[in-house]
Amino acid sequence: MKKRLLFLGPPGAGKGTQASRISTKYNLLHLSTGDLLRSEVKEGTELGKEAAILMDKGELVSDKLVLSIVEKKIISPNQGWLLDGFPRNLSQANSLESLLKKLSQPIELVLLLEVSDQLLIERLLARGRSDDNEETIANRLEIYREKTTPLIEHYSRLDLLHSINGDGGINQIEAAIEEILI
Numbered sequence: 001m002k003k004r005l006l007f008l009g010p011p012g013a014g015k016g017t018q019a020s021r022i023s024t025k026y027n028l029l030h031l032s033t034g035d036l037l038r039s040e041v042k043e044g045t046e047l048g049k050e051a052a053i054l055m056d057k058g059e060l061v062s063d064k065l066v067l068s069i070v071e072k073k074i075i076s077p078n079q080g081w082l083l084d085g086f087p088r089n090l091s092q093a094n095s096l097e098s099l100l101k102k103l104s105q106p107i108e109l110v111l112l113l114e115v116s117d118q119l120l121i122e123r124l125l126a127r128g129r130s131d132d133n134e135e136t137i138a139n140r141l142e143i144y145r146e147k148t149t150p151l152i153e154h155y156s157r158l159d160l161l162h163s164i165n166g167d168g169g170i171n172q173i174e175a176a177i178e179e180i181l182i
Contacts, residue, residue, distance in 0.1 A: 002108040002181050003028060003080025004100075006087075006160075008152065009113030010144045011137070012123040013166045014173060018113065019084040021174055026181070029079050033086040036069050037061060047072070063092050067099050077105055090150045110155040111177060113166035117141060 005028070007015045016032065023030035040048030041055070047069050051061050066086055074081050087093040100106050115123075124137045155161040162180045166173055 001026070004105055004108045005080075005082040005181075006107050006110045006155075007082065007084045007113065008110060008148065008155075009166060010115065010120055010148075011140050012120040012127075013113040013115045014123075014170070015084050015113055017170060018173060018177060019082050021170075022177060022181070023082045026080065029073060029081040030084065031070060031073055031081055031086075032084045033066055033070070036073065037066070040069055063095055066092075067095055070096070071099055071103070074103065074105060077103070081105075083107075087151065089147045090154055093151055093154055107155075107160060109162065109180065110160045111180065112152060112161055112163045113173070114163050115166040119167055 003026070005022075007019050009015045019030055019032065022028065037048075037051050037055070041052045042048070047065060051065055051069075054061050054065075070083070070086070083096075087096050097107070120141065121134060121137050124132050125134070152161060164173060164176050164180070168176075
């Protein structure tokens with residue numbers, strides 16, 4: 001079974017839901033970069049303090065800082081892991097691959113959850129967040145495509161990318177992912 005995974009997909013595709021389910025079921029370390037950053041800040045670590053300063057200013061946390069936090073978590077070569085939310089662009093992918101090469105833990109599989117725009121919009125509007133309206137969602141989807149298309153092409157060239165139809169139900173999508181994992 002593949003045990004070093006990366007999940008890609010647009011906002012609302014269900015990456016977090018599936019990552020949580022798969023990581024729990026197969027005892028993989030779920031590395032959601034947003035959760036990792038919040039955890040470091042809450043714990044008051046040196047990396048967390050550095051991240052908090054940037055986050056409090058509304059600035060993006062540097063790739064280097066995110067990579068340091070990821071490295072801290074995946075230090076054990078025996079523990080499988082699932083990255084959710086990072087990398088988001090080709091530059092981050094290259095940095096991540098350098099780190100993983102150093103750790104002798106290359107990505108084994110990249111799963112792309114593909115969902116129709118209409119369903120993404122419906123899902124995101126149903127979350128009920130104040131910043132979720134059709135205009136902001138359309139903008140986020142455009143930014144996602146602009147940044148992620150080269151990433152998708154990159155992992156496809158490396159023969160790591162597998163696409164999953166994310167339009168179905170949670171259990172149906174999980175079953176499709178499991179078919180590829182095993």
